[in-house]
Amino acid sequence: MLHLSRFVPDPTRFAEFLACLWQGEIPGSLVLGRWLYLTGEPRAMVVLWEGDDEARAYMERAFGGFGSFETEVVVDNTPGLAAAFARDLEGFGDVMRVQGATEDEIAAALDVRRRGREAGSPAEAAEAGRAWAEEQRARG
Secondary structure: EEEEEEOOOOOOOOHHHHHHHHHOOOOOOEEEEEEEEEEOOOOOEEEEEEOOHHHHHHHHHHHOOOOOEEEOOOOOOOOHHHHHHHOOOOHHHHHHHHHOHHHHHHHHHHHHHHHHHHHOOHHHHHHHHHHHHHHHHHHO
């Protein structure tokens, strides 16, 4: 399972955090994706990681006792956004197929995206999106 955690360390305990982070065994199921420092104050970091319940317990212990530590389960849909940035409707449909969408769901999703891609401006794209949403509501 993929997780995104936000850590705001207690500055009075940061040295303790660092020392404890380097101590002991790491669960075999814990896979680090990214460790990112956020700009601004208070100092904060996010960590993208994968793991099971054992990994989650480790992360809570390693970080939670040394500041604020909040974790959410996330879904990586990077290929979907990459298809949008590439303006690749077919590629987006392929992403949806892999995720288990039906052909009707894919057709509807591609329709709204196609309308946006073909619009002449962001305002026209927004209008096309509103029209699509109204059509979907009318279909029930």
